[in-house]
Amino acid sequence: MAATLNYDWNVTWMTANPDGMMERPVIGINGQWPLPVLNFTRGDRVIAKVHNGLGNESTSIHWHGFYQNGTNEMDGPPHVTQCDIPPGATMVYNFTVDQTGTYWYHSHSRGQYPEGLRQALVITDPENPYAGQYDEELVLTLSDWYHDQFRYLLEGFISVTNPTGAEPVPNSALMNDTQDLMIPVEQGKTYLLRLANVGAFASQYFWIEGHTLRIVEVDGVWTDAAETDMIYITSAQRYSVLVTMKNETSQNYAMVGSMDTELFDSLPPTLNYNVTGWLVYNDQAEKSAPAELSSFNPYDDFNLRPVDGMECLPDADYTVTLNMKMDNLGDGANYAFFNNRTYVMPKVPTLYSVLTTGSAATDPAIYGTDSLAYVLEKNDVVDIILNNGDDGKHPFHLHGRNFQLIYRSPENAGHFDASNPPPFATVPMRRDTVTLEPLGNFVLRFRADNPGVWLFHCHIEWHMDSGLVAAFIEAPLDIQRSITIPDDHLQVCSTGGFMTAGNAAGNTEDLYDLTGENRAPPPLPEGFTPGGIVALVFSCIAAVLGMIFIVWYGMAPITTQIPTRRFSDPPEEVGE
Amino acid sequence: MSSDVFAVPVFFICFRECIETSIIVAVLFSFLHQALGSDREAGIRKRLIRQVWFGIALGLFICLCIGGGMIGAFYSYGKDYFASAEFLWEGIFALVASVIITVMGAALLRVNKLQEKWRVKLERALTEKHWSGATFKDRCKRWLQQYFMFVVPFITVLREGIEAVVFIGGVSLSFPASAFPLPVITGLLAGALVGYIIYRGGNQTSLQIFLVISTCLLYLVAAGLCTRGVWYLENNTWNHLVGGETAEMGAGPGSYDIRQSVWHVNCCSPLKGGGGGWGIFNAILGWTNSATYGSVLSYNFYWLVVILWFVLMRYKENHGHFPLLGSSQNRPSNCDGPGPEIIECTGGMTISGENKAMNPMAPRLHTASV
The missing domain is CATH 2.60.40.420 (Cupredoxins -  blue copper proteins)
Incomplete structure (x- = not known):
């Protein structure tokens, strides 16, 4: 209904x-x-x-x-x-x-x-x-939280004074947008706990003391139940877990979200990176603080198996290899790069460019120099190989679908070796946001059966804003046939003064003329620029000239006035 | 690396102070040999020469103690204190060192003037009347006169030595303690050698050439210190802006302020990994792999100032006054006597030989010393 x-x-x-x-x-x-x-x-x-x-x-x-x-x-x-x-x-x-x-x-x-x-x-x-296997559903969000407004923090983040690209560290962690959350539970019942990390940056470890979690869903995909004591949930990821309550009410149990501090550039001593809530069996009983853990051992989501048993798609028709890194540009700030380009939003929304450029819409060039546009053909099987050139973890999200995670390397594995590929998962786990290990790689596979413009980006908001974004333009000619922009959307554009037609620069005449498009800052100057050479030459000339004058003075016959009668000091005393 | 065992400015400071001391000592020795040259006076000459050496030794010992203590104290306490704002202090000290070297450097080119001045002073001292009063002041003066040949070298060595210690202290923050012994010893040796050459009246022209070359080097170092000082100060500001993280960036992007950058090469850093050859290049010439507007401008401006200064000094030597400042005070007609006699000498070290003729007061030394 x-x-x-x-x-x-x-x-x-x-x-x-x-x-x-x-x-x-x-x-x-x-x-x-x-x-x-x-x-x-x-x-x-x-x-x-x-x-x-x-x-x-x-x-x-x-x-x-x-x-x-x-x-x-x-x-x-x-x-x-x-x-x-x-x-x-x-x-x-x-x-x-x-x-x-x-x-x-x-x-x-x-x-x-x-x-x-x-x-x-x-x-x-x-x-x-899983209908019938649980009694009640609960929704639990986890989030990091900043005391300063993000937009001001962002100014300091993408700035010449933050050349390392150190992300601001959150001030606290939240559970259902609060702390010390009390969830009344009934003994013996089973709950479906729907967990979502709605934070900007920090992944969180999540566990409930004394209770086992049975993972049954990730990012909208039902999975075979997988038991664990702890899950690792990155920004934008979701998990549903079945939790069965104990059959006695003498005690309450802490549940903890603990931000992954490895992501943080520094760990302020005042930061409480944990957020705690309680499963309250008995309102009278004590709500004791959770025990400290010496190590984290979360479930590896790669091992999950979708309930529908969907097998790995056939070999890819089209492979996109993205090498990501962090580096500085000519304005001195730190940016994130795919294949040496950092994403810059085009002047015309990419979807609008698709709709207004006719047959040229199949050419990625019209979508802008720094728009990282990749055009996919309808129904192709597509692999995205992502190589992490950074030593941090990154949760990557693809809009418009879930994908199969067919391979993921451990940390420090370097680039994916496409000539000698490892065995892929036979029934791969599917989700829409997946973790990339530090200096590791992964391979995503999906069928391009959903015409549209879909972003692929790191879901750490800092990195999204510093350009860790690519745009997949899936079956552009099908988009043109199937989609019409509603009037109220176009009205929003005209209110905001945005262009709605043409290539990335808004050029509707010559679609390959990108003059005036939005561009990333220029790269850092390499070594000696002409200005630098002039400065160096001038400095050398100055030194040589200076020494010539020293020689001239030093070798000149010394003219001294020596008083013959008065033993007064010479008129000049240099260096005394 | 090399800049860890040989601090170039320290060498030059020792060198210069030692030259100054050895010139004075050389003047004293020449004096003694001229005034007490005969065999009959050999005994008293020997005794006075011993006095001179004793004065030197005592002065040297005291200032070595002071210097050692200062450097020791500095490295055991000061380094920690300064370490928190290392770039700031390095910048300030480099600039101070630059000024010190610049001001004292020109004197190297005119050591013979120094010699002249000292001879005059000595003569005056020896020709003063005898104090026969019984007041404390008079007794002091009598004692001073009696041990003149001890007091002068002692005071000279002490003064120059302490000066050297202070100057070395001024430039020392940039260097580890290990960078001191070698330049101090070689500087002293070189200075003593120059003093000896002056004493022996060796080849004056080649000595002058040697001094000119030394001075050129000295000013190159000072220019480098000047630009480094500015660079350190700028880097200190940058470190504060980025929260003290530039060290972790090595020489790459972010280790410098792109807004101030004139050139930046990721290699050739004088700071990274001890600096290697670039460290020496940095110590002597002020090389940096990351030049800023401030460091480039200060380097060029430094040389401009030096050139102007030398031109002015030369002008004053020729005209007796600075340009535009008038010349009435030094005009010969205004003097009491027949006026100053203009003499010219090419780097002349005029101790031996003709000295006797120029020094009619010398025989009095005999009476003064008994």
């Missing part, structure tokens, strides 16, 4: 103090923060009317993990599938829900969702394979 869910949202600033340490501005919806957890059912139509009441910032809503099959324009990322919604403007997201599981929605505007515009979202599955 499909329903139509109408939402009328006014997105505004308000203040909140979720960790009890600092009141700060947050972005709420209709005067509410934490934001409402949304509940959809497969087959529902969602019509969300989003009004930007922020006054000082543009906004957007991305429905994280949604396939948006046939509705690519509703996906959310500004300058990709829509224009940024300027203050005062309204945009309607209108799509049907054709999937199930745990998801979340968040702003996709630059550096905005960590201000609070993010929340979990659950899509009920009428054909739930």
Whole structure:
């Protein structure tokens, strides 16, 4: 029984103090923060009317993990599938829900969702394979939290004074946007705990003392139940776990989210990187602090097996190899790179370029020099090989689908050796956000059966904003046949003064003329520039000239005035 | 590497101070040989020469103690204190050292003037009347006169030695303790050698050439110190801006402020891994792999100032006053006597030989010393 869910949202600033340490501005919806957890059912139509009441910032809503099959324009990322919604403007997201599981929605505007515009979202599955095996569902979000506004932190992050690209360290961790969360539970019951990391940066280890977690879903994909004591959940990942309660009520049990401090450049001594909540069996009993762990041993999600048993897709028709690294550009700031390019948003949203460039839409060149556009052909099997040139972990997210993770190397494995590939998983785990190990690699596989422009990016917001993004333009000619941009979307563009047609630079005449496009800063000058050579030559000349004068003075006959009668000092005393 | 065992500025400081001392000592010795040259006076000459050596030895010993103590104290306490703001202090000390070397460097080119001045001083001292009073002051003066040949070298060595210690202290922060012994010893030896050459009245022209070359080197070092000082100060500011992380960047991007950069090469850093040959290049010529506007401008400006200064000094030597400052005070007609006699000598070290003729007061030494 499909329903139509109408939402009328006014997105505004308000203040909140979720960790009890600092009141700060947050972005709420209709005067509410934490934001409402949304509940959809497969087959529902969602019509969300989003009004930007922020006054000082543009906004957007991305429905994280949604396939948006046939509705690519509703996906959310500004300058990709829509224009940024300027203050005062309204945009309607209108799509049907054709999937199930745990998801979340968040702003996709630059550096905005960590201000609070993010929340979990659950899509009920009428054909739930675990129906009857649990009594109740609970939603639990984990998040890092900053006391300063992200947009100001971002200015300091992408800056000449942060040449190492050290990400600001969060000030605390949150569980359901609070701390010391109490969840009343009943003995003997089994709960489906839907976990979502809606944070900007930090991955979290999650465990419940005295209880075993049975993983049954990742990122909307039902999996065979896998038992573990602990999971590792990166920013943007979701897990559903079945937890069975004990048959006695003498004790309460701590559940802990612990931020992965290896991601942090420094560990401030005042930082509490854990957030604790309790399964409350007995309100009278003590809620004791969790025991400290000497090491973390989370479940490796690579070993999960989807319930549907979908086998590894056939060999790839098209392989995209992305080598990522962090480096500095000519403005001195640190940026993130795929294949030596750092992503810069085009002037015209890429989807709009697809729709207005006719047959040229199949040529990645028109989408801009620094747009990292890759054009995929309809129904091709595509491999993405990602080689991590950085010594940090990165959670990568692909819009518009889940993918098969067919191979993932351990740390420090270096580049993927395509000429001598390792065996791939036979029934690979599928999800939409996956961890890349430090200096390691992975291979993702999917079938390009969902025409649209889909971003592939690191879901650490810092890295997303410093350019760790690629855009897959999937079956552009099919997009042209199937998608029309709604008038209210175009209205948003005209309100914001954005171009809506032509190549990345907005040129509709010569699609290969990218004059005026948005570009990344120039590279750092290599070695001696002409100016540097002139300076060096001048310095050498100055030194030589100076020495010539010293020689001239030193070898000159010394003319001294010696008084014959008075033994006064000579008129000049040098160096005495 | 090499800059860890040989601190070039320290060498030059020792060299210069030692030259100064040895010139004075040389003047004294020449004096004694001229005034007490005959066999009849051999006994008293020997005694006075012993006095001179004793004065030198005592002065040297005292200032070595002071210097050793200062350097020891500095490295046991000061280094930790300064380490927190290392670049700031290195910058300040480099600039101070640059000024010190610059100001004292020119004197090397005019050591013969120094010699002249000292001879005059000596003569004056020896021709003063005898004090026969019984006041403390008079007794002191009498004692001073009696042990003149001890007091002068002692005071000279002490003064120059302490000067050297202070100057070395000024440039020392840039170097580890291991970089001191070698340049100190070689500097002293070289200075003594020059003093000896002056005493023996050796080849004056080649000595002058040697001094000119030394001075050129000295000023190259000072220019390098000047530019390094500015560079260190700028780097200190940069370190504060980025939160003290440039060390972890090595010589790569982020180790320098791109906004100030004139050139930057990722190789050839004088700071990384001891610097190697680039460290020497840096110590002597002020090389940096990461030049800034400040460091380049200060280098060029330094040379400009030096050139102007030398031109002015030469002008004053020729005209007796600086340009535009008038010349009335030094005009011969204004003097009491027949006026100053202009003499010219090419790097002339005029101790031996004609000295006797120029020194009518010398015989009095005999009476003064008994």
